[in-house]
Amino acid sequence: MPELPEVELVVQSLNNLVSRRKIIVAELLRERLAPFNSPTEFAERLQNSTINHVRRRGKHILFDLDNGNTLIAHLRMSGRFMLLPVERENPKYTHAAFFFADETRLVFQDQRHFGFMRIVETARLHETKELKSLAPEPFGEDFTPTYFRDVLKTSKKSLKEFLLDQTKVTGLGNIYASEAMFLAKVNPQTPANEVPTKKANVLFDKILEVLHESIAHGSTLNVNPENIDGSYYGGGFSHGWRVYDRENESCVNCEKPIARLKQGGRSTYFCPKCQK
Ligand SMILES: [Zn+2]
Numbered sequence: 001m002p003e004l005p006e007v008e009l010v011v012q013s014l015n016n017l018v019s020r021r022k023i024i025v026a027e028l029l030r031e032r033l034a035p036f037n038s039p040t041e042f043a044e045r046l047q048n049s050t051i052n053h054v055r056r057r058g059k060h061i062l063f064d065l066d067n068g069n070t071l072i073a074h075l076r077m078s079g080r081f082m083l084l085p086v087e088r089e090n091p092k093y094t095h096a097a098f099f100f101a102d103e104t105r106l107v108f109q110d111q112r113h114f115g116f117m118r119i120v121e122t123a124r125l126h127e128t129k130e131l132k133s134l135a136p137e138p139f140g141e142d143f144t145p146t147y148f149r150d151v152l153k154t155s156k157k158s159l160k161e162f163l164l165d166q167t168k169v170t171g172l173g174n175i176y177a178s179e180a181m182f183l184a185k186v187n188p189q190t191p192a193n194e195v196p197t198k199k200a201n202v203l204f205d206k207i208l209e210v211l212h213e214s215i216a217h218g219s220t221l222n223v224n225p226e227n228i229d230g231s232y233y234g235g236g237f238s239h240g241w242r243v244y245d246r247e248n249e250s251c252v253n254c255e256k257p258i259a260r261l262k263q264g265g266r267s268t269y270f271c272p273k274c275q276k
Pocket residue numbers: 251252253254255256271272273274275
């Protein structure tokens with residue numbers, strides 16, 4: 001599943017490619033992709049609208065349209081967008097297609113069928129179920145050290161599980177949570193409300209650092225317009241991980257082996273010596 005930096009790359013690519021394009025016809029080919037909009041409503045609310053811009057809220061991709069609607073899209077496990085020329089057939093597992101005035105079309109393809117779309121009024125976006133419980137964006141002005149320290153105090157969950165809770169901190173997944181805790185030298189099993197203030201401040205900085213670092217890496221990648229998905233990081237950037245997916249390899253600080261433990265059903269990687 002793509003994490004925030006990967007979705008950010010998808011959003012920037014889509015914004016460059018499709019903003020200011022006019023949708024002539026929209027087709028919902030798999031009804032369950034957009035469970036809150038019928039195929040007829042889906043088509044009607046998108047037809048003859050121009051995409052003002054594409055932006056992100058958490059891992060939701062938002063297409064703001066000039067007719068007062070926003071199309072929310074979530075890639076989940078395997079969703080991808082493909083900008084295709086007119087002569088190209090829809091690929092297998094095409095679940096939605098958006099035909100532009102210039103005869104190109106944007107296709108949403110999803111082999112594993114977990115993708116999600118919903119059309120809502122832009123003015124009511126903040127009260128939409130998918131978005132309203134999300135914590136502040138890590139790069140937004142509401143995500144401050146004070147916010148972070150205060151919200152840590154509200155939870156007795158382990159720090160790792162706390163960091164994955166999108167209602168507390170938006171944008172951290174399994175990879176970047178492990179990386180940030182390693183850089184902050186804090187143990188992933190510490191209850192969130194017992195993280196000392198000093199450590200909380202360091203962790204706050206490290207969360208931003210790992211996300212910035214990864215987004216900067218993404219900006220160096222060439223995204224193929226016919227394959228806009230969350231997979232661009234898999235090869236290159238994995239070499240930059242300090243603890244994630246490095247069980248039994250030596251710690252970059254102390255050379256002791258990296259350990260792995262299960263928390264909330266998911267693997268956490270950490271250095272037992274550096275993160276006491
Ligand atoms: Zn170490």
